[in-house]
């Protein structure tokens with residue numbers, strides 16, 4: 409199938425060697441470059457001087473809360489929207505003024521936007537060059553149907569397909585003209601949870617196999633963590649952090665990213681000197697305070713899986729007495745939502761099921777927050 413695709417579509421099958429090589433080149437010269445992109449709608453800043461580099465052959469996700477500008481940024485990338493300021497560069501060429509039709513980018517939206525009166529094969533063939541012979545069109549469509557796992561469905565109309573199948577057709581249709589970039593705007597949002605998970609795996613495998621550069625918008629950070637090589641976390645028209653899923657989860661740049669990507673608990677504290685913070689309880693902790701001056705209000709962050717139920721005293725950290733208010737069975741673990749009654753802080757922690765402990769709501773527990781897993785953030789303004 410890979411060979412058929414390479415022949416029919418001109419995509420390269422990505423071997424480990426070429427991937428590493430591409431990544432090396434990508435570092436030096438990104439395939440897509442957004443520079444200082446700004447956009448206002450009705451005098452309101454929707455994009456605020458955004459810079460973004462997208463390496464060739466990478467899978468980049470744009471995530472962020474609803475209304476933060478993800479779709480607008482994608483539309484600027486493909487030319488459906490013009491930026492007020494800034495430039496879009498693709499493969500070294502400034503395409504800022506180029507119309508969408510000549511940018512050679514494939515688009516897939518949340519609503520599948522298939523032509524309802526056309527069969528699957530004609531939907532896919534729609535974007536193919538008129539100069540291809542019937543045989544060539546047939547071969548391309550068959551190869552694409554194979555790629556998206558829909559061989560045998562070519563004669564169906566969209567209304568004879570499930571949501572997941574329609575979205576696969578939309579992806580095949582976008583890939584048909586061999587775009588240099590595939591842009592996806594919440595392509596999985598309309599699907600149920602199980603199908604979503606299946607299709608996101610397929611999408612990731614497909615992208616790696618074809619080596620096509622993908623930029624995908626999603627509001628679902630878990631989806632982005634699972635699928636992307638790199639994630640741009642947006643807020644209010646601005647990129648707060650760009651990094652690998654590991655970077656974002658383990659080294660969030662600020663409080664917003666920490667709270668948006670995965671679950672993070674926050675505790676108020678104050679810098680009392682170089683390398684020392686104090687909690688409202690008066691307990692002082694040695695922590696890297698960087699260049700924050702004495703007296704700065706900060707927040708300590710810790711992920712639920714890093715909180716232990718063991719007795720305190722295992723090293724520097726914070727011991728908190730919590731009242732359990734909610735128990736949530738997650739399968740591999742039990743999520744406990746507790747309240748620290750002294751400060752009112754809400755703290756979630758994950759208890760592995762094999763711990764064998766049975767805890768009910770309103771039980772009091774001793775939670776231990778090891779200093780090695782604490783993050784320090786400037787407090788929310």
Ligand SMILES: Nc1ncnc2c1ncn2[C@@H]1O[C@H](COP(=O)(O)OP(=O)(O)O)[C@@H](O)[C@H]1O
Pocket residue numbers: 449450454472473474475476477478479480481
């Ligand atoms: N064509 C438009 N006219 C006026 N406002 C718009 C238009 N498109 C988007 N907006 C506004 O711009 C902001 C960002 O929208 P959008 O990029 O769609 O956000 P997201 O995709 O992150 O949810 C929102 O406040 C939205 O209402």
Ligand SMILES: [Mg+2]
Pocket residue numbers: 478479480625
């Ligand atoms: Mg959107």
